[in-house]
Every structure is written in structure tokens, then in C-alpha cells.
Amino acid sequence: MRYLIFWASLLLASPVYARTTTFECSLPRYSDRTGGLYQEKGGLNLTFLVDQTARKAYVLGNNGSNEVMLLPNQEGFTLIEVTGTGNVMVTAITFGGVAVHSRHSMVGKNEILPSQYYGRCTAK
Template identity: 40%
Template structure:
């Protein structure tokens, strides 16, 4: 299924109880990355998050498709937390000025594979 259609279907489901619900979309581009070995360099990595304004439910649209995430809104940023089946987590924090960091903590087999991406996000409806 087309990712845009999947997001639309999910948002329609999330909005079933709310007649006037809206959504906030964060489109993020990460241009710098570091691995657990300290190797750092340029990156070309994108993520997109959508939050239902009424229910506060959130989804991640990424290179692995669509995933439900938790959104934590604070005074100066929003953080998205994706809990993986392995028990590891991935987090993305977006500051009010659009700067962002995406941290991957992934288990591959019995080994941890972590990396961190630095970039910017734009906000839309």
C-alpha cells in the first residue's frame, strides 16, 4: 500500500471519535551521522512523523514503512519514542527551532548497533 494512503487510513481511524481532529506533520532530513565506532560523516536520511492533534497518537513514516510511536511534547521540543520488538528503542527529538537528533539503539542478533543522526525538521499540517 502506498505510504501516503496508509497514513491517511491511519489518521482517519485515529480521528473516528473526533469530528474536527487535525494533524501535525514533521518532515526531517538528517545530513550528518555517527556510528558506535566514532565514524562520522555526511548522511542523506529522512523520517516523517505525524501526530493527531486531538488524540496525540503518532506514527513514524520511515525507510521500514509505518510504525506507531509515542510522542512526548515539552516546553521546547517534541520527542518521539519507537519501541522495537527486540526491546531496544529509537528516539527522535525535534527542538522548536527545527534542529533534530535521531538516535538508533538497535539489536542485530545479539549485538547492539547504535548510531546518531543530526539534522533539521520542518512542520506542516
């Protein structure tokens, strides 16, 4: 049922001719492998474009856009990006707009740089 509500909300949030919704995410708090929770001035800002007609999603950045996997669930949806180097970025957004973005970055054979950002996303 919530799956249907998700798609219906996307349809109603944008003009009928467009059938796309932009999600602007502001994630000012983060944690890293040291385990602390930090506040970052300006934080991490992400923008996603969801095309409900094609059931595709894109992360929009300074250098263009990249397609990401769109996985709706009962409480919201998850977006998964695999970068050109194979690192994985996961963003989960609830229907209420609460969001978390996780980065799983490998640098070298013996080091992983995990980080997690917390904040909110709004549909435009």
C-alpha cells in the same frame, strides 16, 4: 507554557478540520560506535504524523505507519519507537526544527549497533 505553545503551533500549522501535522526530517550527518561524524549523501529521511487531537504520533514509512510515543517538553518534543524486535529509536525535535535521531539496535547477545543522525525537521 511552552507545552501550550507546542500544541497551539500544531493546531495553527494545519487546517482546523485535520488537526494533524506532518514533520519531514532530513538528517544528513551521522555518527556511529567508532565516534566519527560523517556526511551521508541523501542522509536519513523520516516522516512523522502528529495528531494533536488524539495526542498520538506515527512514524510513516514505505511499509505503512507505526505508532510512536509522543513526549512534549519545554523546548520541543521527543518521539520514541520500539520496533517489532524490541530495538529503540528516539527522535528529538526542538521548536526551532533542530533534530537528532538515535538508534539503539541489538544484534546477537554481544553486539549493539548504536547510531545517531543529525539534521532538521519542518512542519508541513
